[in-house]
Amino acid sequence: MTTSIWMVLVILGCAVVTWLPRILPFVFVKNVKMPDVVLRWLAYIPVCILSALVIEGMFVKEAQLVTIDWLHLCAFIPTLLVALVTKSLSKTVVAGVITMAALRFFFS
Amino acid sequence: MGNEQIQSNSYTPDTFMQGVKDCVPTLLGYISIGVAFGVVGIASGISVLEIFLLSVLVYAGSAQFIFCGLYLAGAPVTAIVVTIFIVNLRHLLMSLTIAPYFTKHSTLRNIGFGTLLTDETFGVSVVATSKEGRLGGKWMDGLNVTAYTTWIAACTFGGVVGQWLPNPEKWGLDYALVAMFVALLILTLASIPKTKLMHYLKLIVYMVVCMYGLLYFVPGHLAVLLSTLAVATIGVVTEK
Known part of the structure; x- marks a missing residue:
């Protein structure tokens, strides 16, 4: 249970730069009426961010080449199927973790 | 009056407890990733107290992992802070998406909603807005506070466990994060x-x-x- 002033300052710095993007829209959206095109653009953000976060895990950069992370792709397929069939967050997470643990057990 | 009653019944009630309930399906994700983070943190040479501070003050899974990576690599302070800023800049887009639903609340409460926004609470809220076209303040607080306290507890617990369990990846725990995004994506698309x-x-x-x-x-x-x-x-x- 130790830390240093230096570490606390770094963590505080990270906290401030994380906090500002989170709260600024909440502070300013009250006073600013957003144009229709911005609202339509924002409507695409959820699907875009979520798919980008999923896709990020499926590629791996090796030396100069970006290639498919086969382990992630193999885990993705059953995870996607469970999500489609159950539409359940917790079941999907359990399925994903078990699949990944099994794949790592057999293939690495 | 009768009609109104039926209409409002079809909505998720705007109560703190309903927010807590709607957070429960995401908790397994928070717990497994939080514990994994604690374990990784210890392995990267960060103390339990620092793990606790990071989860309280930064409260962002991917950023905390990256923090460990950069710290381990001996990156300079500016590089750590700038990277964390860029990693978490996506919150700006999420806040922009969610904030319009809370314009009737005070600025202070809005700061509260924004402070506790994460990928997961954003995902749950987006699914709720696409189903119902609105979000309740008390519901949002219930969702946020449950996620926040669970995250802090899981990270700290992971730090304590980390002193004995060296390899969280072996158990597939790192994939909980991606699996959660897959489920949130499918739920959003379904609506x-x-x-x-x-x-x-x-x-x-x-x-x-x-x-x-x-x-x-x-x-x-x-x-x-x-x-x-x-x-x-x-x-x-x-x-x-």
Whole structure:
């Protein structure tokens, strides 16, 4: 249970730069009426961010080449199927973790 | 009056407890990732107290993992802070999406909603808005506070456990994060009108191409941010 002033300052710095993007829209959206095109653009953000976060895990950069992370792709397929069939967050997470643990057990 | 009653019954009630309940399905994700983070933190040479501070003050899974990576690599302070800023810049887009639903609340409460926004609470809220077209303040607090306290407890617990369990990846725990995003993506897509679904599926294909191309030039977190900006713009331009 130790830390240093230096570490606390770094963590505080990270906290401030994380906090500002989170709260600024909440502070300013009250006073600013957003144009229709911005609202339509924002409507695409959820699907875009979520798919980008999923896709990020499926590629791996090796030396100069970006290639498919086969382990992630193999885990993705059953995870996607469970999500489609159950539409359940917790079941999907359990399925994903078990699949990944099994794949790592057999293939690495 | 009778009609109104029926209408409001079909909505999720705006209570703190309902928010807590709607958070429960995400808790397994928070717990497994939080514990994994604690274990990774210890392995990277960060103390339990520092793990606790990071989860209380930064409260962002991916950023905390990256923090460990950079700390371990001996990166300079400026590099750590700038990277964390870029990694978490996606919250700006999420806040912009959620904030319009809370304009009737005070600025202080809005700061509260924003402070505790995460990928997961954002996902749960987006699913709620696409089903019901509104979000309740008390519900949001219940969701946020449950997620926040669970995260802090899981990270700290992971730090304590980390002194004995050296390899969380072996148990597939790192994949909990991706699996959660898969589920949130499917839930969001499921609430989109059938007529627009093809448009969205095309955007996901563009997203794969965009991410693949960008990964040659920038780190993953920056690729996520840039391709989101690009593909959302394509979405607006190509919609009918």
